[in-house]
Amino acid sequence: MERNLRKSFWVIMFSLVLTFVSCSEEKGPTPLENNPNGPGMVxxxxxxxxxxxxxxxxxxxxxxxxxxxxxxxxxxxxxxxxxxxxxxxxxxxxxxxxxxxxxxxxxxxxxxxxxxxxxxxxxxSPLLAPIYGVFNSLETSVDFGGIRIKASNPTKENIALLVMTKNNTGDWEALRNSIYTSTDIINKNVRANAGSFESKPTQFAIVVRDRWLNVTDTLFTEITPLFEEKIPVSNYRPLRLDNDPASYPENRVEYLWDSQFGWPRVWVTLRSNPVPKHTVTMDMGTSARISRIHIWDYLEGGNYYYLGSMRKFRIWGIDSTPNQSGSLAGWTLLGDYTAVKPSGLPYGQQNNEDFLTAQAGVDYETRSDVNVRYIRIECLESWDGNSYMALSELLIYGKVN
CATH class of the missing domain: 2.60.40.10 (Immunoglobulins)
Structure with missing residues (x-):
């Protein structure tokens, strides 16, 4: 009996030693095979x-x-x-x-x-990266409140056009709203981080960078941005014309400038309304020459470029009190637009660039050589192919007379 106990003791001790050695030699995942000879050359x-x-x-x-x-x-x-x-x-x-x-x-x-x-x-011996072709195609021009940048990116590379101005210490500093895109045709106004640049000579520097941090030379230019101001929201008023369609009961026109996003503080017209083209009308409360209207689409279930958000639309303006019937006689067409999804993905799909672009809102430049007080937005086609409209917010910029 004593011999068996002694034998069992040593068996247990030997097992523990094996376990300890096994654990101490464990070095994580190893190849399933163990062929010490490397393969032939490529x-x-x-x-x-x-x-x-x-x-x-x-x-x-x-x-x-x-x-x-x-x-x-x-x-x-x-x-x-x-x-x-x-x-x-x-x-x-x-x-x-x-x-x-x-x-x-x-x-x-x-x-x-x-x-x-x-x-x-x-x-x-790779050829020059696409960023150099983009850089060579760069065109800059004066614009309202900033600088307009045009460029061609035919291979739709993921690139950044870093737009820099000098900070208070005289050092070049990239604007937060520089251009990050993979679209083939680049045409964008870049304004100051806090809004519009002052209408005075301003130095700009532009470089093109790719996702591997390759960077081009720098394009330097001096531009005097055109004067621009935000038309005071405190003067905005809704104006209901006879053929403006009904919205959902929870929605109001004045929600378009209340700085609040999300249901119900939006403007969504009823899809069932028989009017062929849905419109919304407003009074700015002052006569002005407008340069752009910044529009935020309605975020529907996490999606932009969706359902009633406007894909094709027009913006009209008039300075005198409009005809209550809603006739467009006497109105001036300020712009005819097609909203663009940066990625070009099919309806119902969006990538991060699409989401961030819509979330920031989009500037739609307008004819700025006429005085207008009343604004009318006419939806020609929503993203789902109908003509009802869904808008979240808007702001109007230009110069008050």
């Missing part, structure tokens, strides 16, 4: 130099346990890059180059035991 690499990119096409080594091919390289700005491509593919795309210089790349095959082949050294 051969016959074909190099296609593209704008800011390089496409590699190659022959895979004949190894049963090949897992992937990887390329290691350093961008011109010093960033270390590694790209992997499955053994199912015989090509890979290397991105992030500024371009215009030769770059060394190491191409390696790796097996399922994470053993690498001898690296194949190649030299690539």
């Amino acid at each position: 051969e016959n690499i074909t190099i296609e130099n593209l704008s800011g990119k390089v496409k590699l096409t190659y022959e895979l080594p004949d190894n049963q346990d090949l897992l992937y091919v990887k390329a290691n390289y350093k961008l011109e700005n010093g960033t270390e890059m590694e790209v992997k491509s499955s053994y199912y593919n015989n090509s890979m795309l290397l991105e992030g180059f500024a371009g215009g210089k030769e770059v060394n790349v190491k191409v390696t095959a790796v097996n399922r035991s994470e053993k690498s082949s001898v690296a194949k050294d190649i030299t690539v």
Whole structure:
């Protein structure tokens, strides 16, 4: 009996030692296979130099346990890059180059035991990155309260047009409302962080940057923004003309300038209303030449560019008291617009740029050579293909007479 107990004691102790050793040697996940020999080299690499990119096409080594091919390289700005491509593919795309210089790349095959082949050294010569084409297409001009920037981005790259002005200490500082986009045609007014720039000579500096932090040279320009002010909201009044459609009972026209967003403090007309084109009319309370109307669409269930938000619409203005019938005779067309979803995604879909653009509201520039006091917005087509309208807020800018 004593011998059995002694034997059991040593069995238990031996098991504990094995357990301790096993635990102490555990080093996390390890390859399922243990082939100490690396695969053969990647051969016959074909190099296609593209704008800011390089496409590699190659022959895979004949190894049963090949897992992937990887390329290691350093961008011109010093960033270390590694790209992997499955053994199912015989090509890979290397991105992030500024371009215009030769770059060394190491191409390696790796097996399922994470053993690498001898690296194949190649030299690539990517063409200049798309940001340089965008930079070369830059056009600037004077605009109300700011600077107008136009540029072409034909490959729809994710880029930033950083617009800088000098701060109080004389240093260049990027405006918070610089342009971040992936659209092909860029046409935007950039104003001061706190609103409009003063109508005095102002120096601007503009650079184009991509998501790999490649940056172009700087475009310097001096512009005197056109004078612009916000038409005082305290003077706004609703004006109901005979053919203006009914809204939901909870909504009021004056909610369009109360600085509150979300139901019910919005303006949404009834879809069932028989009027072919839905309108809303307001009195600014003063005669002015207006430069733009800033419109915030109604956020419906987390979606913009949706349901009754206006996709195609017109803005009208008149200085004298309008005809109560709602006839547009005597009104001046201030602008004909089509709202644009930056991503171009199908109806009901939006990306982050779409959401942020709509959340910030959109400026719709107007004809500014006529005096107007009354404003009428006419919805031609909502995003769901009807003509009812859904608006959250609006503000009007220009110069009071």
